[in-house]
Structures are given as C-alpha cells and as structure tokens.
Amino acid sequence: MAKTKAVHCNSRRCCAKNLQEPCNLNTGMRHWHRHTLALLALLLLLGGCSSLPTDFDKPVSHALADTSQSRLSQSLQPLLALNPDRSGFRTLRAGEAAFVARLRLIQAAEQSLDLQYYIWHDDLTGRTLFNQLLAAADRGVRVRILLDDLDTAGKDQVLRTIDAHPRVEIRVYNPFANRDNRLGDFAGDTRRINRRMHNKTMTADNIVTIFGGRNIGDEYFAAARDVGFGDMDALAVGPIAEEVSTQFDLYWNSQWAYPIAAFDWGKPISPAEFAAFRAHSDEFLEEAKMSEYAEVIRQFDMDALASIDQIDWTWSEWLLVYDQPSKVQAKKVDAETHLAPKLKMGMDRTQRDLIIVSPYFVPGDDITDYLLSLVDRGVRVRILTNSLQANDVSLVHAGYMRYRRALITGGVELYEYKADANPVVRQQRKDQRDRNRIGRSKASLHAKFFGFDETYLFIGSFNLDGRSVALNSELGAYYASPAEARELSEFFDEAAYDVAYRVLLNGDGKLEWVTVREGTELRLNREPDTTWWKRFSTGILRFIVPESQL
Template sequence: MIRLLRPRLVLAGLACAAGLLAGCSLPPLEGRSASQALPAAEARETPLGRAIEPLAQQHPGQAGIHPLTDPREAFAARVQLARQAQRTLDVQYYIWRGDTTGMLLLEALRAAADRGVRVRLLLDDNGIAGLDAELAALDAHPQVEVRLFNPFAFRAFKPLGYVTDFARANRRMHNKSFTADGTATVIGGRNVGDEYFGATDGVLFADLDVLAVGPVAQAVSTSFDGYWASGSSYPIAALVGEPSAKALAEAEGRAALAQRSPAAAAYKEAVQRLPFMQQLVEGRLPLVWAPTQLVADDPAKGLARAGREQLLIHHMAEAIGEPARSLDLVSPYFVPTDQGADYFAALAKRGVRVRILTNSMAATDVLAVHSGYARHRQRLLEAGVVLYELKPDPAGDSPAGAPAEAGRREGRGLLGSSGSSLHAKTFGVDGRRVFVGSFNFDPRSARLNTELGLVIDSPLLAQQMERVFTERVPAGSWQVRRDPESGTLRWIDAAQQPPAELASEPLSRGWQRLAVMLLSLLPIEWML
C-alpha cells in the first residue's frame, strides 16, 4: 500500500504523549569496548587476502569491482563472504528485517562467530522492528558485538522517541556495507530483507550493489571504525539488557524455523549454486579494475556536528567533478529542491545531456517524496532534462528488459531486476565515472542521514549505464514530456506501438493525485 508520508512526517502529532517518556534517557557510553578494523598487513594474510593480493598488485591503487544486479547473487555474496571470513566481519545497515533472508544472514554471522571470527554488527535502530530479542541473543555470543545507531530509549514504542529528541532521532544511518577480513566488501543500495533479495511476492526493489576488493575495502573498514566508535553508536546490551535463557531459546527456535522454510531452502540452494566466491578465491571472477574512491559522511552528521567538508555530498562533488558531456542518474527518492533543479537545468542548458530515472507515482512507496519531485518537473523539462518514471507492473518490461518472472528472480543489466519499485542509487558521468551507494538525491540524504558509496572511474561501467538508458529504460518506464503549446505534462509509453500518450499520472487514482498536490504545498521538503 502506498504511504502518504514517511513515518517521520507524522510523528509530530504524538507530542501529547511526551509525558510517557519522562525519565527515559539513553545509557552512558563510558565503558564501551574499543576495537579497530584488521590492519592491512594482517588482512593480506587471510585466505581472502592471499587470493586477492596478486590481482591487486597487477592493478596498483585500483579496486576490483563486480556488479551484483541479480538479487539472489547479492544475497549469496553476503553469505559467502561470511563463510569465507577468517578474522573479521564488519557489517553496517539501515534496515534489517526479521524475515527469511534477514534470519538467514543473522545465522551466517553466528556461524562465522562460532568459527572464531570477530563480528561487529552496526544497525540503525529505526530499521530493526521486532528484532531486539534476536539481536540481543546474537550479541550474547562472545565473538559478536551489536550496536545501534541513534537508538530509541523507549523500546516498547520507538516513535515516541521522536517526541522527546526529534533533532537526533530524525537523523538516521543509511549506510550499507558488508566487509570480510578488511579485504572484500559489498557496497550499494540494498538493505537486508526479502524484498531486497527477490524473496517476496510483494514489492521487489530494482537495486544495485557491487563487490569491491583491494585497497578500497580497507577504506570501508576505516569508515566503519569511525561509525563504530561514534557518539551515536550504543551497545544493544545497554539498551535491552542481557537476554534470559528463555529468550535465547525462543530466538534460537525462531531462527531454526526460518532455516527450515521453503523460501530458505531456495536461498540456500542459490548460495550453493552461485560460484562467484569460489571464482574470486581462485582468481577467476571477472572483475573490472578501476580507480575507486570511497565517499562517506562523517559519523558526526548523526548528531548534527559535521561541517560541510565532512559531508558525502562535498566529497562526491570533488571526486566526480563537473559533468561535461552527460549525466545519467537513478534515484528512487528524487527530490532535487530548488537548488538542485537549478543545477540540473544549468547543466542541460549548456549542452550536457541529463537523463533521470525515478519512481512514478504508481511505483513509489512514499507519496510525500513524489510530491517533492513533481513540483520540479516543469522546471527540469523546460531546461531540457530528460525524465523517466519507472512503471510499477512487474509483468511489464523492466528497465533491464527482463520478462516478469525472470525479472523477479534474475538481474539484467547494470540497474538490476524488474520490480514494482526502484531502489538503486547510482549515476554515471560523461561515460567515464559511476557512483554506487546509499545516497538518494534528496534533502534527507544530503543533510540529515549519513550515507556511503563508491565513485568508480570506469568507462566500461559508465558506458553500460548509458546503454541501459538508451536501449532499455524507455521500455520499462514512462518518459515525461511537456507540451510546448499548453505547458501540460504528458507521459509517453514507448513500449507500445505506436507509443501511447497519457494526459495524467499513469495508473494513479484521483485521491493520490490530490494528495500529492496538497503535500507539495506543505513546508516539508527539507525532511524528504
């Protein structure tokens, strides 16, 4: 079901409950354990390190990149990294579901810890609904520590935390990384949950991760250390207490049940069938070697203490440079603001080809975000920006051109599988550089949430994205155009012959269009 607002936008109405939280506060951080990522010299001596080092020496200063567009391969990559790790696993996510894939990955972390691997799991507290018991049980393992970013002191009903400490609670950790032995890391847009790995009949997010090996993995580990030691990261044991024997037994029972489900069997089979980790260890995995830079927000942003030069958006602008020929951008939550719309318009007016793919009203899961985008469409189109809006129907052609069922289960092309909602966050510049990460082009990513991603200087990957926009995006989306005489918008469906032209937001309802119009009048863009 489409939501009118993201949950944070309606929490102000809970102010009357503030009295319930009197006396609730976060525990002190004194006494919190200290730890650091595996030093580079030790990382090179692990099995993963020994396998990758000869390849890295052939490409000094570069990273080996393997795109993970297939959702099951993306799941398998994480499980196989957990199985391959010998010394450390550093794992950082915004959302971790307690569903089939979420439970399987928690068990993969536990199995690694049983082998003696040190596991550090850092999760945003806003995205772990119902998992306190499971995470506390995992944290009880002597080789595991779980921390929560900007946690809510009142555990029974977390939204009340926005009432007493809105300024902090409104800042979330949106980073996503999975790093083994400081040597190989998965970075991208996927959270952990069935909808991100193609294991659900509901919303399937078309998404993109990359496996990266080489020096950039050490950079990710260093970034993780900063977040792990930040003033926003609290040991879960200090928030929920140590689990009782009964709670541990119940958590183990739920995990065992998830392991035995038919969906789990299918995913276990995928892990065994997909050979890429074995190929990596044997030096046979096709890797794109390219200069690659990690860009990340300083964790101080989580407490509103980061300066402009500590923000990802500043580092990204330096790493990417100014587009001279083309900019192809994919963002599920695209809210450019007046400043951003002016920037894209200026690029287009000076001859830079700007193409943007975002969710249509029918595909988005947050109508408020669509309102923040829709109010800028006229301005962008007038300047010559090309706008595509993803179709929601998984039975139709995807941007990657996959049939319905294949699109649900298999990735096709740089933007991943078909689905009913876009979630990939990537862009290509001048057919040369690509960004892959967690950053949405919206005010929340720029100013409130912490983010992380890779800037990859690879003409091969950037030109793949250009071909996707040219050859496949038109079939899986509606192109929005402006009638030059009337100024009204039209949605063009190029998949039909002749192309169909629609006069209103496709597959939308009247109440949705009215809601978007009303939401666009509210001063909420800074929160989107």
C-alpha cells in the first residue's frame, strides 16, 4: 500500500453500496437517546436558541514547522533515516498502557502539544492529564486543545480556567450557543447540533502522535469500576504525525471551532481563581498518585518515551484519511474529500479475509448486501460488535439486530462481545496478563478497527454506521502490520469464544448464541445475559424506531 497524502472527508447523508450515495443507515445521536422528541419539542416552544458569538479574537495558528531540536525528534532521527518514507506504529491495546503513553507524551513534549477529542471526562484520568498539560505549559510548551462541544456541559468554568494559562488555548467545535440550556439548542438547531467531531488525536512536537478510538476518561483507560471499554489506539512517529497536525490545523482554524473565551462569561478568570484551581489540581494529583489505579499503571511499564527510539515499532507506508470539518453542513459524500469511500476502497481490494471490529454496527440493507457480495467472491468476512448487554446504547442494538439474520444466512461470521468479557480483545501482551487491574462490573467493546488479508490494519474513530459516515467527523489510518493482522485473524479462530458469542442459526432457522464457559460449549436461544424487559423493550424498538433517528 503506497503512502499518499491525507484525504479529507465530509458528508451529510449515509452511505449506500459505494459508501457515497444516500441510504437509510443509523443517523441518530447516540448520546441523546434518552430524551424524547416530545421533550425536545417542548423545549423548542419554551426557549428557542441563542446566537453564536460573532465578535471575538481568533488568531490563526499552525503546527510548529521546525521541532527538530526537541529531544523527541532528535532521538527518532536515526530510526527515521533507516526507514525513509515510512512511519512507525505501535498499537496501544490495554487501557493502562494507553494512559501511560499519553501521560509520558505530555511529559516529554518540549515545544508543542495538540489534542483533539470528542469526550474529556472530569475524572481521575481526565483531571490528571489536564494537570500535566498545565505543567507542560509552565515549561513553555504551546498547548492547543480542541474539544467537541457535546461533552462540555457543566465544564465551562474548568475549561475557561485552564484556557487562562498564557500558553494554553482551548477551542470547542460546533458549539452550543446557549451554554445553560443545551437541550433547547438541540431542539432549535437540531441539524447542526446533531453533527459532532468524533476525531481523537494527541500530537507532541509534531513528531509523535496517538490516534484511534479512545476518548479521555476512566472507562477508556481501565480505571473505572462500573464499565471497562475494550479499545484500540495507535502510537505513531514520523511523517504521519505531520499529517495528523495538518488535520488538526484544518479543524482548529475552521469556522466551526470557537475559542472558549469567545462566549459572554461576564468577567474573565481572575488570577486568584486560576491560582486556586492550580492548587486544587496539584492536590488532586498527589491524591491520584496514591490511588489503586496509580499502582496498577506502574506495572504497565511500556517503553518510556524518554527512550522512544527503543520501542518495537512497526515501520510501514500509510494512508491517513479524515473528514473535513465542513461536514457540519455537507450535503453529499465525495470520494475525494470523505473518509468513508476510502475505507470502502480497502474493502474492495480485499482478496481473502476482512475483519470488522465496530462497537456500533448498523449496516443497513446496502452495506449488508455489499458484505454478502464480498462473501460471494470468496472473501471471509468476520465481524465483532457488542452484544445487547454489552452495548451502552440499546437503540443502536435495535437497529443492528435487524440485519443479523441476513448477514449470517449470507455467510458472514458474526460475533457479539460479552458484557463480562475481559475489556480488551487479546490486547495485553503475554508478560502483562497476570498483572493486577481495576475490577469492573461490565465490559463493553469500544474499539474501531479493520483487518485486511492478514496484512493491513485500519485503526481510527470510525464505526460502520451512518453516524460515522454522514454526521460525525472521523479519522483513521491504514498501515501494514502483517504480524498483528495475522494475530487478529487467529484470535477469531482460537479465542473469540472467550470474549464473545458466535451468532448462528440453528436447525429451526432461529438465532442462537454459542460460546465457551469453563471449557464447556454453551448454546443460548436468546440475547445473552439480559433481562426479560431489556429484550422485550429493545425488540419493540427494532420495529418502531426509524434508523434515521438512531
């Protein structure tokens, strides 16, 4: 796969067979699924929406062109010289390792840090990373933070305070105009607000980057007790980091990115307020160092970024693809500017083996037919998505379950992640499997990646559903990693039953879920691990909820 420059993407409607034409995939807003249309209509009548600010300073800035003097850059130059026109990749599978990588990347940066996220929780890991970003800014590092505005409710004061640091700037993408009545905004400006920035990237000194499926929050880094997300990121070095920076600049300087300081806050953050916040943040960090999670991550001693040249990199050509920020108002998918058609190109070229890992999987009729056509021409197609109990959005499962029978009948191998599974999919290295970890009551799949012919991987933020195609902006990259791609393929044959149910049709043509527990095969004739009410309510939604509203 030849390296090519990044491809920008934008779209409005969902994809059909070529991931370019309109169809009826899942185009709803997952994180608003608990709010009824009646409530939104009432809020619209009561409030309406405010106007976005128009008179504010928004200086244009770009990734630093010359970071060659940073220690990160200098330590990598010999490796880059040995691998011209390639970038180095290292998958971050275990949540603890993914957190350590981010923490060490922030601590190692000397010139710039650019961070772009859909969700940033105010919890142990989120607060710790904010604290370390401020410490980096104290060292003189320029810090730019771009957050999707959907998850910032109730966090404006914290963001404003962090933004008050002279070396930190925070912008929000596609913001809510009314900071105190977001549901009213959603009701009054639904089409715009329904489109979100789902990209997740962190880049240090324009030479090292992390991209993939993880947001910032305890459940993504194996620090939460209530739920653990099985997820996937890639740590990458070399020219791909510059392309991620180019993508970041495109979003950062776009008309849809608003400085957090642009809104009418009444008065600025005072020096006393900033000092109090810093003191509280430092106190929190000291407490965090004594936490159980701190002890856990000390065991995950992945190669320190101080010796980044010693990491076991996979060197490869690559293809970075992403949606344009103008997806907020795009009306059609274009193969030159959208991520989805580029992903389909990889599927089209698949000769033997296609693996899809997508926690939110709602293919619609056209993508279902497309996957079956791959099977017809001899491609083995295997899919891993969430079971009903593992899925954190039951409405999405209601959309997905409509297509199970057709996929299975057509020869697709379908697996559903267990709610009591290890929250990573064969993601810990053998020398890490016996380490202590935070226990959690529920597991959920959140990783989004694809495997092609046991040779290439595609890792990113893209789910195979209409929201990723049509509404949310996304980012991901192809690269060659035969060893990991083969391991992924072998996992389905050797260990999938440990973490998932294989969904099959029995002799009567009814769905059954097959797994192995304590060495014994178990066959179930209903959605595993669920209550009667959950099965009934989700089954009803299957017939009455239009996919365009999921």
